[in-house]
Amino acid sequence: MNEEVYQHYRKEEQPFIDQVYGWMQQVENRYSPYLSVFLTPRQAMIVEQLIGDSETILLQLFGGYEGAERKRALLYPAYYEPNHDDYETSALQIIFPAKFANISHGKILGTLIGAGIDRERIGDIITDGDSWHVIVDFGVKEYFKQNVTKIGNVGVRLEDLDFADLLESSExxxxxxxxxxxxxxxxxxxxxxxxxxxxxxxxxxxxxxxxxxxxxxxxxxxxxxxxxxxxxxxxxxxxxxxxxxxxxxxxxxxxxxxxx
CATH class of the missing domain: 3.10.290.10 (RNA-binding S4 domain)
Incomplete structure (x- = not known):
């Protein structure tokens, strides 16, 4: 079956396709939800296509806000009713002296990855031109709060943020x-x-x-x-x-x- 599916995608995407089928099998075998890491838009599209019109597995994508680029996929059996906690996703605001220093998307991402966390556990980084917010896997939130004290040469502090208070991107x-x-x-x-x-x-x-x-x-x-x-x-x-x-x-x- 996988061979027939492969022809519709790139060769380098085959391992990801196998991974998604593994997630689906896990949901069917355990009859419980499965939560992915943060996916790129292309990966999210592949997940949607592979699940298709399945009557036994449903899908929801969540990135913290409407229009998010990176989203987590929640695969779950038809009986299950997802809630917000199932997405295990948190928002952080970056506190820094904005009047005296500048930070950027690239420097923020580089710092978070440099702290030893995989890119797949970090969602979108959002700015309105002045302030910065970042979506992360709930499991790494406290680690980031304790260990990220500088971005470049700028002293920073990461604090919890309610999703309702997320910035509207200036993009x-x-x-x-x-x-x-x-x-x-x-x-x-x-x-x-x-x-x-x-x-x-x-x-x-x-x-x-x-x-x-x-x-x-x-x-x-x-x-x-x-x-x-x-x-x-x-x-x-x-x-x-x-x-x-x-x-x-x-x-x-x-x-x-x-x-x-």
Whole structure:
């Protein structure tokens, strides 16, 4: 069965597909819920597709707030009624002298990972331009509060935050229709940011591009729906949908682009 499913996804996604089937099997065997780590949008989409119209396993995704990029998947049997505690997710606010110092998304994430915690246990990092909030696995909340006292050279303190008090992100996304000859990374970078494919290739080879928050060193990799592509100093974008082809066999895409 897995072999038939694999053909619809990338080769490197096969281990994750096997993992999801393992989660599903666990729910069926134990007749109890299973909670995943924080998933990228692409991973969340794969989970939704694999569970599909199952009558025995249901799915809810939770990232702390509406519009979250990274979400945890809760798989559960049909009899079960999930509650907020099932998501084992917490919110923290970063207290720092904002009038005298600056911190950034990259420095925050680097500090949290540098504290010895896997990226998959950290959700979204949110800012309104002044303040910063971060969503984390409940199990690492106290560890972060006790051990993260500096971000870069800025002294900080992490405090509990109610989800109702989460910031509204200052990020602005623009939805565009993009016509592209292929779904290659370099082709899409060139189309979205209006520069040459050679510049796109150079950006990839120089380590400026990430796909799903992981540095990418191949410019020919295929980008799919819900993959998040980041270009340093230019922002990021993701394909919302592949809407068919033009008369010249180019792809017609709906792409969301972060304005910076």
């Amino acid at each position: 602005t996304w623009e939805t565009r229709t993009v016509i592209a000859s292929s779904l290659r990374l370099d082709t899409l970078l060139a189309k979205v940011y209006n520069f040459s494919r050679q510049r796109a290739k150079d950006s990839v080879s120089s380590g400026m591009v990430k796909v799903n928050f992981m540095e990418m060193d191949r410019s020919d990799v295929t980008i799919g729906e819900n993959d998040i592509v980041s270009l340093r100093k230019s922002g990021r974008f993701w394909i919302e949908s592949i809407d068919g082809t033009t008369k010249k066999d180019n792809y017609r895409l709906t792409v969301n682009v972060l304005q910076v």
